[in-house]
Amino acid sequence: MNRPLVFALLVALAAPAAAQKFDALAQTPPMGWNSWNHYGCNIDDALIRRTADALVASGLRDAGYTYVNLDDCWHGERDANGNIQADSERFPSGMKALGDYLHARGLKFGIYSDAGATTCAGRPGSQGHEFQDAAQYARWGVDYVKYDWCATGTGEAQRNPREAYATMSRAIAAAGRPMVLSICEWGENDPWLWGRAYGHLWRTTGDIINCWDCTIGHGNWISSGVLPILDKQEALRAHSGPGGWNDPDMMEVGNLPTLAENRSHFALWAMLSAPLIIGTDVPGMSSDIRAILANPRLIAIDQDPLGIAAFRWIATPEVEVWAKPLADGNWAIALLNRTAQPRDFTIDWARHGELKDDLKGRRADFAQARFALTDAWTGRAAGTTAAPLVRAIGPRDTHVFTLTPL
Ligand code: GLA
Numbered sequence: 001m002n003r004p005l006v007f008a009l010l011v012a013l014a015a016p017a018a019a020q021k022f023d024a025l026a027q028t029p030p031m032g033w034n035s036w037n038h039y040g041c042n043i044d045d046a047l048i049r050r051t052a053d054a055l056v057a058s059g060l061r062d063a064g065y066t067y068v069n070l071d072d073c074w075h076g077e078r079d080a081n082g083n084i085q086a087d088s089e090r091f092p093s094g095m096k097a098l099g100d101y102l103h104a105r106g107l108k109f110g111i112y113s114d115a116g117a118t119t120c121a122g123r124p125g126s127q128g129h130e131f132q133d134a135a136q137y138a139r140w141g142v143d144y145v146k147y148d149w150c151a152t153g154t155g156e157a158q159r160n161p162r163e164a165y166a167t168m169s170r171a172i173a174a175a176g177r178p179m180v181l182s183i184c185e186w187g188e189n190d191p192w193l194w195g196r197a198y199g200h201l202w203r204t205t206g207d208i209i210n211c212w213d214c215t216i217g218h219g220n221w222i223s224s225g226v227l228p229i230l231d232k233q234e235a236l237r238a239h240s241g242p243g244g245w246n247d248p249d250m251m252e253v254g255n256l257p258t259l260a261e262n263r264s265h266f267a268l269w270a271m272l273s274a275p276l277i278i279g280t281d282v283p284g285m286s287s288d289i290r291a292i293l294a295n296p297r298l299i300a301i302d303q304d305p306l307g308i309a310a311f312r313w314i315a316t317p318e319v320e321v322w323a324k325p326l327a328d329g330n331w332a333i334a335l336l337n338r339t340a341q342p343r344d345f346t347i348d349w350a351r352h353g354e355l356k357d358d359l360k361g362r363r364a365d366f367a368q369a370r371f372a373l374t375d376a377w378t379g380r381a382a383g384t385t386a387a388p389l390v391r392a393i394g395p396r397d398t399h400v401f402t403l404t405p406l
Helices: 003-014 045-057 094-104 130-140 161-175 226-230 234-239 259-271 287-294 296-302
Strands: 031-034 067-069 075-078 084-086 108-114 144-148 180-183 201-203 215-217 222-224 245-247 276-278 311-315 319-325 331-337 343-347 354-357 362-365 371-375 381-384 389-393 398-405
Touching: 031 108, 045 067, 045 094, 067 144, 084 130, 094 108, 094 130, 108 130, 130 161, 144 161, 161 180, 226 259, 234 245, 234 311, 259 287, 259 296, 259 319, 259 331, 259 398, 287 296, 296 398, 319 343, 319 354, 331 343, 331 389, 389 398
Parallel strands: 031 067, 031 276, 067 108, 108 144, 144 180, 180 201, 201 245
Antiparallel strands: 075 084, 215 222, 311 319, 319 331, 331 398, 343 389, 354 362, 371 381, 371 398
8 A cells, every 4th residue: 555645535525625825925024014013902093004104105006015004903704794894983985995095006906804603802703604705805905815813713613724724725716816825723723734825925823022032821822932933933844935934923113122133033933934024113113123123134044036045054052054045046044143142253164064955956055155254134245155244143133134145
């Protein structure tokens, strides 16, 4: 008996009817803004328009951040026919008008719903209304749907996640408007193994929170800071790539206490080829935060067409070097200081010999080939692999370099 074949057949039979995912929407990780991390439920039409204007004025739209995503709490009640409506006090001109406003500025419109009876904040969920809701989103001009996992039952009675996300995927296909489907199931049912068939990105963890190395319990769920989330990503790197991305959650860049932490968070998400969804107050952000988010070399690392997530090349308890193969034989490396003290660190290329990504079949051999280094933060030349790289890295900071074959 051919066991792998039998297994594959069983998996295929158990899978819900094939979805017709709009395939070309996320060949590189989606980029945009989402309301949740900074504003929670406190959102309205004026805030979304103000944020859209600030994305344009700050140059962030032109840097690639095009999705403007409303998270939880935009909802009103369903009407007599069951059609979902916006909260008419918070969104008095309605969702179609808001979508038009965004599209007129070269932005895209994202919305949020949930696979259960209610959203996490208790607004109407889409269970049993999937086709009706997707059709309504299409009428409003929606381009991106984040689909959450609250109120989907527990234990035996829990909704089957594949069925739930397949149904919304089919509903979007039936609505006939291309929409990115963001699977927000918190990594509980291994969405990296099945999410690609139905959606374009899948959360790998519970919610992020704006701290460096903390986890905070909320009874039956926890939220985690930058390092605990980072530490769960490497094992999943095989599953992420063009068309379907591991999503370590929306960014807290701009919401962390120090510039170094904000810089590191951004660098690490770029190294992971994570979706870059800004979660801060865009009209109020400082010029330093703007410069981090708009850094063209860091964005290019995230958006590299190979879409290969980084791995830990060198790991010490205090400093780690992550490496990411890029197109054309280039590499990016990130030197992360996990600690709250400054650290000196040296990479001796001759001693390490080579940089090897067995999983993706990529290799840089420093004995055979020499590379030029560019500091990705500043764009300045930073020597070559002929001499060791010696750096003093500030507390919780991250230095990033691209390596180009000479
Ligand atoms: C869940 C999601 C968050 C956010 C909130 C909204 O916790 O994981 O990203 O969407 O719900 O209520």
